[in-house]
Amino acid sequence: MYLLGHIGSALICYIMISYIFENDNWDHKRNQILISIGAILPDLLDKPIGALIFGIGRWIGHSILFQLTFYIIVKIVVLKYKPSFYKKYDIEILLTGAIIHLIGDLPGLPLETIFWPMLGGFEISGNSSFLLGYQNIETIITEIGGVLVITILGITQKWRINSWKIVFVLIAFYELLFLMLYTFFIGIYL
Numbered sequence: 001m002y003l004l005g006h007i008g009s010a011l012i013c014y015i016m017i018s019y020i021f022e023n024d025n026w027d028h029k030r031n032q033i034l035i036s037i038g039a040i041l042p043d044l045l046d047k048p049i050g051a052l053i054f055g056i057g058r059w060i061g062h063s064i065l066f067q068l069t070f071y072i073i074v075k076i077v078v079l080k081y082k083p084s085f086y087k088k089y090d091i092e093i094l095l096t097g098a099i100i101h102l103i104g105d106l107p108g109l110p111l112e113t114i115f116w117p118m119l120g121g122f123e124i125s126g127n128s129s130f131l132l133g134y135q136n137i138e139t140i141i142t143e144i145g146g147v148l149v150i151t152i153l154g155i156t157q158k159w160r161i162n163s164w165k166i167v168f169v170l171i172a173f174y175e176l177l178f179l180m181l182y183t184f185f186i187g188i189y190l
């Protein structure tokens, strides 16, 4: 699963959770942005650092140990300094997004990586092997699904034109960056 697929599945989980625990105090837009960021954090960390430098596409960002350590450190920092931008449960929502990411990756994610370092080290997969994902039909389907979920959410929440523009620019930037990396690395490693 790629970024848009991860975002789509995290948003579906959020919609289900907020439907079950209906609460008027929830800031849905903020929470949806946070859970989406959480849902792409493991890849944002692991693909540039792990894949491009060490040849490990799913690295520490895909381990529960890292996720929990990150959560505990940020929690301690926000409890101590109480930054004004922080809202209660922000970090829990981010962590939920990251856990949903790991579940989404489960079909191809080695248990050694999830439970690192308890079951052993990381599996080296090649610097650019993660770029080949678009050759799988499942990846394409989940990416389109992600765009659909975001679009439906935007329509039902009556997003303003600026929100649509931001989302469109982010998606276009991500696809362009991916295409550039793919074209670049395909000449070097593949």
Ligand SMILES: [Zn+2]
Residues within 6 Å of the ligand: 042, 043, 058, 062, 101, 105
């Ligand atoms: Zn991943």
